[in-house]
Amino acid sequence: MCYTINYKAKFDSISLFVRDSSYDIFLSVYNNSERVRSVFDAVVSRKKHWLILPEYHYVTREFPSISDSSQQIFTYTQELDEGEIIRDYFKNEPLDPGMRVCIDITGFIRPHLIFLLRYLKEMRISKIDFLYSDPASYAKKEDTSFTIDYVKVKSVNGCEGMHGIDTSNDVLIIGSGFDDKRISDVSKDKAHARKVQLFGFPSLQPDMYQQNILKAYKAEESSTGGESNFIDSSSTIFAPANDPFVTAQSISDFVNEESRKRAITNLYLSPLSTKAQTLGFALYYITECIGKPVSIIFPYCSGYSRETTIGISKIWKYTVEF
Numbered sequence: 001m002c003y004t005i006n007y008k009a010k011f012d013s014i015s016l017f018v019r020d021s022s023y024d025i026f027l028s029v030y031n032n033s034e035r036v037r038s039v040f041d042a043v044v045s046r047k048k049h050w051l052i053l054p055e056y057h058y059v060t061r062e063f064p065s066i067s068d069s070s071q072q073i074f075t076y077t078q079e080l081d082e083g084e085i086i087r088d089y090f091k092n093e094p095l096d097p098g099m100r101v102c103i104d105i106t107g108f109i110r111p112h113l114i115f116l117l118r119y120l121k122e123m124r125i126s127k128i129d130f131l132y133s134d135p136a137s138y139a140k141k142e143d144t145s146f147t148i149d150y151v152k153v154k155s156v157n158g159c160e161g162m163h164g165i166d167t168s169n170d171v172l173i174i175g176s177g178f179d180d181k182r183i184s185d186v187s188k189d190k191a192h193a194r195k196v197q198l199f200g201f202p203s204l205q206p207d208m209y210q211q212n213i214l215k216a217y218k219a220e221e222s223s224t225g226g227e228s229n230f231i232d233s234s235s236t237i238f239a240p241a242n243d244p245f246v247t248a249q250s251i252s253d254f255v256n257e258e259s260r261k262r263a264i265t266n267l268y269l270s271p272l273s274t275k276a277q278t279l280g281f282a283l284y285y286i287t288e289c290i291g292k293p294v295s296i297i298f299p300y301c302s303g304y305s306r307e308t309t310i311g312i313s314k315i316w317k318y319t320v321e322f
Helices: 014-020 034-042 082-092 110-122 180-190 208-218 218-224 244-261 275-288
Strands: 006-009 023-029 045-052 071-075 101-104 127-133 147-155 171-175 194-200 236-239 266-272 294-304 313-321
Touching: 006 014, 014 034, 014 194, 014 313, 023 034, 034 101, 034 127, 034 171, 045 082, 071 082, 082 110, 110 275, 147 180, 171 180, 171 244, 171 275, 180 294, 194 244, 236 266, 236 294, 244 275, 266 275, 275 313
Parallel strands: 023 045, 023 101, 045 071, 101 127, 171 194, 171 266, 194 236, 266 294
Antiparallel strands: 006 313, 127 313, 147 294
């Protein structure tokens, strides 16, 4: 599979994206971010849907206003996991093969986004546009808080692999973002596995790579087992922070190269970096890993910050053909 043949386009403003695209269904997850709300308001679509995910802890009075009959809100309770939420949405809004569908992944919580890709694969959907808006900056740079009330590390629904008892060469690939506590959590959960970190380079903005490395260093002891090879070719992968296709290709190339040297006994993937790279992790999994000893694991939390960024830098459209 050559992931990089998939189509992507960059837009320097919302107006340029709107001029280029129109849809039958536009789906987005609501939060307070300007880059989520402004895109939803501007996009041209016959139907526009908000998902209100329980981890953002919105109450009814805080829901977005609905301006016309084309817009609809789908809200869910804390008791439902990512699989139940995504299945319920598509039960109410089934996709027809000929529909033009766009899903804005910017506000998605990562397990929900990962399961979404897994679900669409099983539903044999042929093609969907995914949208991602780069932030101009993070609100508090490397000190930005993303998660609240850590619960536990577990496999994402639908992405649990058939793992073997031999753990002699287990590998954990972490998409390392700004949340060093979550990097530590997932690293400790797979303490026996060799840790490989995937960094977003080039980053979304020039200063973000340095901020990313500063945060990753905080998790270094649990991520590398205290070894000194924090960044070298055997323990590090680089892929553009806003390119899911290069991310998927880079993971695939790394795993194939490592497997030629010595068979990987069990592989664990944990995307903690940008949503675009999370999309890349999910694409790699649904394309190459189903039915194998590979799982996507994630440090689940009961709450997420509603706004972590300032402004919009660029808008990306990724066309995924399943």
